Amino acid sequence: MDASILQVKNLRVSFLNQEREFEAVKGVSFELKKGETLGIVGESGSGKSVTARSIMRLLPTPPAQMKDGEILFMGQNLAHKTEKEMESIRGRDIGMIFQDPMTSLNPTIKIGKQIAESLKKHRKLSRKEAKQEAIEMLKLVGIRDSETRYNQYPHEFSGGMRQRAMIAIALACRPALLIADEPTTALDVTIQAQILNVMKHMQEKFGTSIILITHDLGVVAGMCDRVVVMKSGEVVETGTTEEIFEEAKHPYTQKLLHALPRLDEKKKPKPASLILNTSKEPLLEVTGLKQYFNMGRGQIIKAVDNISFHIAPGETLGVVGESGSGKSTTGRSILRLHEPTAGEVLYQGMPIHRLNGKEMKLMRRHMQMIFQDPYASLNPRFKIMDIIGESMDVHHMSGSKEARKKRVEELLDLVGLEPSFAERYPHEFSGGQRQRIGIARALAVEPKFLVCDEPLSALDVSIQSQVVELLEDLQHKLGLTYLFIAHDLSMVKHISDRVAVMYAGKIVELAESEELYANPQHEYTKSLLAAIPVPDPKIESKKTRKLLEEQTSADKYNLLQSELVEVSKGHFVAVPTG
Structure with a gap:
């Protein structure tokens, strides 16, 4: 692992926009050595992805322009290659x-034809050979029944399976270099672990060098050499x-390392005023x-299947689980953004499932929601003044x-933003600032109960930490109660008093956070807990890696006939009744 496969020297990239130049x-x-995994970390806007796309020569030109630098790949300077020359390198060598x-799958x-396409182009395989090789690649990345999956479209795959398919396409031609740009950001922790296992497995099999771009330091600890x-x-x-x-030397590196709470750290005690x-x-x-x-043709999806819980005033109940477990649907059903199929929801003793439309509209003043995506949940045509107002x-x-x-200005000040921001539009703000605006909008009608639906998933780790501190501060000042939905168990542990774990529409465990x-x-x-990467190379290096297949169904854990049983004070676990 001594020889360098890639050397990036003094790379400078600028974006020209309306006669203004921004140096990204x-x-x-x-440099990257053969067989090595190099992690590139930093927050949004740090230049990670622009650097990666520069290596692939995939920058949009215009407005992007490579102003200076060399990109030496296996002795060739990619900066001087024509587009036609790069077409033969992409897929085959990188x-x-x-x-x-x-968005990157057609x-x-x-799916199978998308893999076979690069095999026919770069490895000159026949149609029959390319199909067989594509099926083998799907097997290698842990996709079951690969012969059937070969003939399916991207929308028929889950998020984790689509990412596996992307890995299969990227590695089909056995490239010397693989660039993985935030490959697990949108995935649940268990699916993330599977994807990282696949990448490590393929690296060991083919000797591929990897550049891994991420803001998750736990992932870096388990995957990267440098x-x-x-x-x-x-x-x-x-x-x-x-x-x-x-021994991080730079203050920014130290800030990143300390931004995200570790799962193996003790939870910080709450102030006396917030003890329930x-x-x-x-x-x-x-x-x-x-x-x-009802999906038609007799297919019924049981997104939430007979769950019960309560939340005390001033409490934060965390709800965790993978995508499709029913977390967000639970929050939306409580607020009647989905009309529940069955069950009771009482708010301060008021049966809100029985309220008519006009009564429910009045009730929503007391119960608000912070949405997952701060980009999609703010109207881009409205100023912040009108979004909150x-x-x-x-x-x-x-x-x-x-x-x-x-x-409105008081609310902006409350969430740590300048009152003057009220006259701006959403596109003028960062992701963290937009999430703060979303929180200000939810607080505008002075609610006492907030459903926080994955409010951290689109944010960098340091911004996540700031938003959690803000939510805890607001809870302290305003006496708020939270249903906090997330798939990040590390953060949920530190913000929640109790945690409910959901799988396939059911609660499988409910207990106090520390317990x-x-x-x-x-x-x-x-x-779930075993899958969470810890930002510590000594711990991550000892974890055994095995290639896992996706499997999500209620009967996997005998949940079809089960009930929550109290195994110790306040600790409930789903056990089979049959």
Whole structure:
């Protein structure tokens, strides 16, 4: 692992927009050795992806322009290659896994043919040989029944399976270099573990060198030999993985390492003012909630299947599980954004499942939602003043124009934003700022209960930490109660008083936060906790890797006939009744 396969020297990339020039990459240099995995880490806007696309020569020109630098790949300077020459290198010599497989896979072409296409072009295989090799690649990345899957379209695959298919396409021609640009960001922790296993397995099989771009330091600890840390388009620190994690020198690297709470860390005690009075009546009671969706042709999806829980005033109940487990549907059903199929939901004793439309509209003043995607949940045509003020208008809380303006500015100040931001549009803000605006909008009507639906998933780790601190501060100031939905168990542990684990529409375990993490009882909870990468190379290097196949069904854990049983005080586990 001595010879360099890639050398990037003094790379400079600018974007020209309306006669203004923005330098996105500022003199970046690094090298990658044969068989090595190099991690490139940093927050959004640090220049990670622009650097990767520069290597592949996939920058949009215009407005992007490579101003200076060399990209030496196996002795060739890619910066001087023509587009036609690069077409023969991409796929054959350098493969790339993109962040969002749904936008990078062709929705009109079957998965198998997308793999076979590169095999025919670069390895000159016949149609029959390419099909057989594509089926073998699907098997290698852990996709079951690969002969059938070969003939399916991307929309028929789950998110994890689409990412596996992307890996199969990227590695089909046995490239010497694989660039993985945030390959697990949108995936659940168990699917993430499977994808990383696939990448490691394929690297061992083919001797591929990997550049892994990510902001998850736990992933870096388990996958990378060396690390490059980027900030504002520059390399601020580089070293072996052990050096970076044990002796980080740059303040920005230290900030990244300390931003995300570790699963093996003790939870911080709550201030005395926030310690719950468990003798109080529950603020919210959910009993036998069911949310079924009729997909036609006799197919019924049981998204939420007979779950019950309560939340005390001032409490944070975390809900965790993989995509499709029913977490978000539970939150939406409580607020009647989906009309529940069955069950009872009581808010301060009020049966909200029985309210008519007008009554439910009034109830929503007390119960609000923070949505997952701050990009999609803010109207791009509205100024922030109107995005936040609209909900006050709906509930006749605005008063005069001056009072409305003052209230919006107070809310922006409350969530840590400048009051002057009220006159801007959503596209003028970062992801973290947009999420703060979403929180301000939810608080505009002075609710007491908030459903936080994956509010951290689109954010960098340091921004996640800031948003969690903000939510805890607001809970302290305003006496809020949260249903906090997420698939990041590390963050959920630190913000939640109790945690409910969901799988296939059912709650499989429910306990106080520390108890659940210290003493998990259900096999699914154990598998979730085991899959979480810890930002510590010494711990991650000892984990055994095996190639896993996706498997998600209620009968996997005998849940079709099960009930929650209290195994110790306040600790409930689903056990089979049959």
